[in-house]
Amino acid sequence: MPSRPAPTARQQRLGAELRKMREQVGISPQQAAEQLGTNRTGISNVEAGRFGVSADRVRAFARIYACSDQLYIDALAEMAEERGRGWWDDYRATIIKAAIDVAEMEHHARSMRSVQIMHMPGLLQTEDYAKAVFSTAIPKPAPTELRRRISFRMRRREVLDRDNPPTCTFLVHEAAMRMQFGGPEVAARQLRHVIEESEREHITVRAIPFAAGGFAMAGLSAHYATGAVPQLDTVHLDVAHGGALLDAQAHLANYRAILDYAEELSLSADDTRDLMRDIAKQ
Incomplete structure (x- = not known):
């Protein structure tokens, strides 16, 4: 099985922002997993940038974490939608x-x-x-x-x-x-x-x-x-x-x-x- 590519700084930043959002409302990874229909490992992988998430998933995180900053949520959703390679990937x-x-x-x-x-x-x-x-x-x-x-x-x-x-x-x-x-x-x-x-x-x-x-x-x-x-x-x-x-x-x-x-x-x-x-x- 080929190894999974290392997460980029951009992916890690998106995951880190989702972790901050969760921690600000005092929700544990296990509680977040239960509400999102996944498991604690999945939450940890997203927050570490190892797994990508969709824009809809980002908005789901925001709802569960009671985040009301719409500009911030939109910016994170835009990050999640980024696809394709940049010239630096070469x-x-x-x-x-x-x-x-x-x-x-x-x-x-x-x-x-x-x-x-x-x-x-x-x-x-x-x-x-x-x-x-x-x-x-x-x-x-x-x-x-x-x-x-x-x-x-x-x-x-x-x-x-x-x-x-x-x-x-x-x-x-x-x-x-x-x-x-x-x-x-x-x-x-x-x-x-x-x-x-x-x-x-x-x-x-x-x-x-x-x-x-x-x-x-x-x-x-x-x-x-x-x-x-x-x-x-x-x-x-x-x-x-x-x-x-x-x-x-x-x-x-x-x-x-x-x-x-x-x-x-x-x-x-x-x-x-x-x-x-x-x-x-x-």
């Missing part, structure tokens, strides 16, 4: 799961906001810059793996070019703008690319200057994706071992506050473009 056997999860998160986001300290945002990276960044990894990736990583990074950028793209605000520290990954020419071309992208209506780039001093999260990059409803927002943290997705309401509130403050420290979009032009010339 990379599942060759790219780490954390990267796949980010691409899936970006695809479904209504808007995105990130703070980047040492690297230019992944969605705005040129091929040469991405190659230079990936080449600094330890251990150094083999040529085939390096090509896969670059290909995946370039495919991620397509979310910015689709019809009705997410609105994006990229808060980029001046340190990232001055880091010369790939050397001066590659770094200058990267800055010019970001300047061009920042002129697009749905993309805003703002610099956090050295003069702003220290702030929370100064040592870590964060990527905040807004879902169909606030309960479905997600934060991705870029860490040395790959990355982590956070969706607890306390975490979401914390990172919204951090990003709000980082945005307050940032230069305007016009002043940011002027800064990047100056750095590129240098």
Whole structure:
């Protein structure tokens, strides 16, 4: 018997939301199973994302759990109806799961906001810059793996070019703008690319200057994706071992506050473009 595919981050999130809904009304898995005509194992598999559910089943869960937030229920039902493969599925056997999860998160986001300290945002990276960044990894990736990583990074950028793209605000520290990954020419071309992208209506780039001093999260990059409803927002943290997705309401509130403050420290979009032009010339 072929093994069951590992659940995607999206499937796990749907299951986690159904579990939260159940726990908020104090219904046990056994009680939920009895009311839905299934067994406790079935409830556990759904909540772990191992088994899919239909939109009608999601609405049945919501009725049993006395959830009255119709926008939230509709958003979960929409998640349950998602079918078919995404472009990222072609990379599942060759790219780490954390990267796949980010691409899936970006695809479904209504808007995105990130703070980047040492690297230019992944969605705005040129091929040469991405190659230079990936080449600094330890251990150094083999040529085939390096090509896969670059290909995946370039495919991620397509979310910015689709019809009705997410609105994006990229808060980029001046340190990232001055880091010369790939050397001066590659770094200058990267800055010019970001300047061009920042002129697009749905993309805003703002610099956090050295003069702003220290702030929370100064040592870590964060990527905040807004879902169909606030309960479905997600934060991705870029860490040395790959990355982590956070969706607890306390975490979401914390990172919204951090990003709000980082945005307050940032230069305007016009002043940011002027800064990047100056750095590129240098």
